[in-house]
Amino acid sequence: MGISRPQTPFPFDFSTTSVLPSIRNLAFVLLVFILNNCMGAPPGTLEEKAKYFCENAQEALAFGDDERSLSLYFKAVEINPRSFSGHLGVAQMQIRLRRFAEAAGSLDKARTVAGSNGGRWEALGNAYAAARDWKSAIAAHRKHHELVHESASPLLRLGDLYLSLARYELAQIAYREAARRKPDLAGIQAGLGRVYSRKGSIDSASAYLKTAHDLDPTNPDLNCELASLLIQNGKPDEAVLLLEPITEVSPFHVRVRYLLARSYAALGRDSSARKQTEAFDRLRQIRKNIESLEDIVAENPTANRYSALAHLYTRVRNDSLARASHRRATVLDPLATAAEGSHTIDSY
Template sequence: MRRMTPARRILLLVAACVFLACTAVPAWRGAKIAYHLHTARYLLGQGELAQALSWLAYPLQEQPRSAEVHYLLGNTYRRQGNFDRALRHLAKARQYGWRREEVDLQVVLIDVQRGDVEAADPLLDRAAVHAVPDDVAVEVYEALAKGYLALHRIEDAMVVLDTWIQWQPRAVQPRLWRARIHERENDWDRAAAEYRQILSVKPDDVPALLGMAGALLARNEPVQALPYFRRCTELAPDPTQAQLGLAQCLRRLGRGAEAGQLIARLLRGSLTLEQQATAHYELGLLALADHRLHAAIRHLQTAVDLAPQHIALRDALAEALEKAGKSRQAASHRQQAERLRQQEDRISRLLAALAESPHNPDLRCDAGDALMQGGYPREAVRWYMNALKIDPEHRRAHESLARYYEAIDMPDLAAEHRQHATQAGAQPQLSKPDQPDGLRGDGPPPTPKACGPVQDQPPLQKLEQRAGPP
């Protein structure tokens, strides 16, 4: 046998390396994509939506025509409330061959999250007969809760969350939402109780740790809040909010120098407008406590400029101005703070009335007007649109939307709503019942439907009857 020459041996070795590279690189890339998709699905199941999006970036880059990648992106954006992006990715998922029934479910859940909660009824009725996987049941619970909250039907949202917890007692997400609802109502004891339940199951859950710290701080318990904020700074991918809370605790505990140093360091970084306002507010209070009135006024004025709707900021600025002998400016800020309090009180009374009459479009327009006057136009528009969901020809809602779209230079939308308002004005105005058509009988209206465990009962069940309308 002829001996292989050194040159031929080297050539074969190079060829083998090239072959291995050509086969190993695609295999490695495929394994990396599969790992990213698996991790993204896990994070979706945990409700970690922002992290799920970051893990889907690489698969999208490598496989831009992957039906699965676009479906997962559509699911994630839908749960984040970014419905336009969700619909674009879901359309691509369908185009590239993803299962049509799963895409259709996501589209229905978008409608439910937007407040069209009745859109879930056919799905719930069908699922009452046929078993539904647990992950689908969770998505329906989540969308229903968000839809009821979008309509400010708090009692209905609580019914869904309560039933979800009865089914999955260790679930984090429904308890987190219940805590947030209690926070809206300034019921810090109940909010703290929910956070404790979450932390007993998942001790390092960052939203629960941050929420618990905030609830304790709201109860003026900075000593108890301090370790929760410290733990958040260790665990959170972005510890800024926890560090601001830590600084608030330090100030209340009389450790002003530490608080000031921490806030000054944060201001050198990247903060949201809300966080900047909080940081300057805290620095203003520190300066006010040290009788450094010029610095206090400077920081508090900056805070008010960044967040003009915050009453506490104006109150503090008025106090600093008064102490500096600037009584006229102080009086102006006190008047503005009082107007904001009256607006908040009006909104609170409207929300209480809506809890009693959730299907009254006039009350929803009243809430929209109050929010528009208070400087929250996007929230106001949502309330006007909710009024139109109840009564598509509600004249006042169309007129309000027409004015809004004219003000932001969107003449086509303004003209469309103006035309609807004119047509509604030409029709006789009938008084609207608090309940929609089909709910006018003597018996109580139906309660929301919800999901249950696949193993022991049909996964979508009607909830226990509750007193009062949905």
């Protein structure tokens, strides 16, 4: 008669798949830990060393480690204060973390080393706009225009900025100059249409927006602009014909649902109007939740909050941001995402 051994369970039951997510997450964190300890730059010039740290910052960001990415960009500019990519990277991370005033300061440093490179001034203009420094954004795009005078791109950017600031005359001038250089660009024609719409010139607005629509027929924003004018002109039936196909291409576009609801209501199609109104309310609430949670995680990041944000992004099919948020949650706490499949977003 043999002695029976106590049936103590092994800590990891590899006969099931329940532990596999944890193992994968722990392996991921181990990899990040290894990367975190590779701080030494290879031999080379100051420019080469700064480039090395910028590349590592991009890798850290791809792994969802915002803080490490920011620290590596700081390391790049510490080694080479003339690193444009380093200063721009610092600013972009500060914008990502909602530190707009700090970002503007970092962009001012990048501006001092931008030189005569048009692409750098374009990047500065876009970053200043993201940091909500409109005056500096306009100045940067003007500099870009001076450097590449025959390009439509900086003029389009200027038009968009002026339009957002309700400076319609300047926006119209910028768009017209852009159209002279590249008349077949949908964004330019749409910009002119939006200017005329804001100024109350509905016929001119419709003409430009129709041209833009012909150039880019599946763009949901263009379809919404044109549909809105059709509704104003008492043509809800044409608005419906324009918007219904877009629900297949962009099912989570909030304004498409809103305008469809208005169009159906104007046509007396009450059941369809109610359905679109419900979809609009649902999507609008998700968007509000996303915006609120984005602000919260920027100030106080936690694994649970990033996991919740990933689920919200998934609900509106923004898969790239969902994956990035999931990676960030895993970096902060691998165990928090191991059992992710067992809960739903409704718990948040």
